[in-house]
Amino acid sequence: MPGPIPSYLHALKRQLWLRGMFDSDVLAEVESHLLESVEAGLLLGLTVQEAEQRALDRFGSAKLVARTFEKERRDGMQKMLFALAVLMGILIAFVDSRPTWDDTGITAGMMLLSSGLFTLLGHRRPWLIALAVGLWTPLYETYLSGNFRLPGVILLPLFILLITFVGAYAGWAVRLGIRKTFHVAS
């Protein structure tokens, strides 16, 4: 069974990952801090268990720390990328709805690439970008056709969201890979 520090780091990793903010540098920095804090506790005469508990109590819960990271990083860039993703989703839905437009492959490609682009550019929540890009076309299609019957009303959104989710998570993974490579190189 892992000790309290590795368990805490695992919990923090999970909390950061859930918020689309996993960063190995953050975990390394937190680990370094906690170990130094444990050493300080040992110098005060505490047992290892007491020193580890003291270090974790003073650091704050994994959820609190991850939430604070999220709050601090929720900057203008994130909002701008989200707004652009919504606009792109609406634009794709509009183009796709034109009577003269008959190329489903290009529509799907545009969705895949634009979802990937926004997460590659730095949006930290791939699922949000996937929804922002992919929700408009099925909504528009359903509204225009007036067809609310199963299974079409479920299958079309699922198919489109599958494309945007793949695109968004692919862009996010590429970005993580680039960051990792850069850090290794530096």
Next chain:
Amino acid sequence: MIGEALKGHLDLLLLTILSDGPAHGYAVIESLRARSAGVFDLAEGTIYPALHRLENQGLLLSQWSEDSPRRKRVYQLTPKGQEALKAHHAEWLKFSKAINTTVGI
């Protein structure tokens, strides 16, 4: 109460501590605690996001130090950070003077 009040002035405190010279997160937090005689006692983990934000804003620069047995991420003030510190300092003087005058201290 103190924790909430402190958050609004965290940038000033962190930049002030780092104006004394480069330091890693643990040292910054210890310094914050020591200088305030334990009054400023935030959850330590909530200081790192603020340090990272200041770095993203170009006010701090960080690099991993391999000097000690354990790797440490050391932060230092940039020229832009020094300018920001002066601005925060001036703001704080104005603010605290206004509060003191209002409450009659």
